[in-house]
Amino acid sequence: TSANAIRNLNVKNKNKDKICFCVGAITEKITRQSGYLNTLSAGGTVNALKNLIINSDQINKNSNIAYFCGDNLSSDLDFELKREGLKIKKIVNYSSEKITDLNDENKKIIESHPPDTIFVYSSRSAQSFIEITKNHSLYPLMTGSIVMCISKKVAEFFKLDGWKKIEIFNP
Numbered sequence: 494t495s496a497n498a499i500r501n502l503n504v505k506n507k508n509k510d511k512i513c514f515c516v517g518a519i520t521e522k523i524t525r526q527s528g529y530l531n532t533l534s535a536g537g538t539v540n541a542l543k544n545l546i547i548n549s550d551q552i553n554k555n556s557n558i559a560y561f562c563g564d565n566l567s568s569d570l571d572f573e574l575k576r577e578g579l580k581i582k583k584i585v586n587y588s589s590e591k592i593t594d595l596n597d598e599n600k601k602i603i604e605s606h607p608p609d610t611i612f613v614y615s616s617r618s619a620q621s622f623i624e625i626t627k628n629h630s631l632y633p634l635m636t637g638s639i640v641m642c643i644s645k646k647v648a649e650f651f652k653l654d655g656w657k658k659i660e661i662f663n664p
Contacts, residue, residue, distance in 0.1 A: 619650035
């Protein structure tokens with residue numbers, strides 16, 4: 494589903510004709526570079542990916558679906574697809590580490606040039622970002638920026654923290 498999941502995919506006897514549902518265009522490009530020929534891009538959101546899979550004429554209720562992902566997810570795609578009656582196996586093939594600090598050089602850049610827009614792609618990134626801005630006294634500078642979130646779930650972290658300029662990113 495994601496570029497990181499494809500980058501960490503280690504498959505013996507790769508079937509290059511298997512259909513690969515990709516969350517976005519970058520993931521699809523990386524998937525094709527990895528040798529898979531039958532790819533479909535959902536356009537960049539998990540909800541679009543879910544709808545692409547559900548509405549695909551290339552799978553049915555008897556299809557076995559492998560969902561490759563990391564250890565920290567902003568959506569329960571496997572659960573959503575199971576609710577739709579599909580057979581899906583979630584396979585965690587990489588782990589990620591939460592960023593908790595900011596170096597002095599990057600802090601100076603932010604202080605000199607506060608961003609107009611900030612893109613946030615996961616709940617974990619939202620949590621980490623808010624913590625870093627508070628820990629480095631950047632909070633007043635950053636809360637004036639527009640925060641573009643990949644989902645309502647991600648946006649909720651900023652809303653609960655009092656941020657005002659929050660939008661849901663729609664590719």
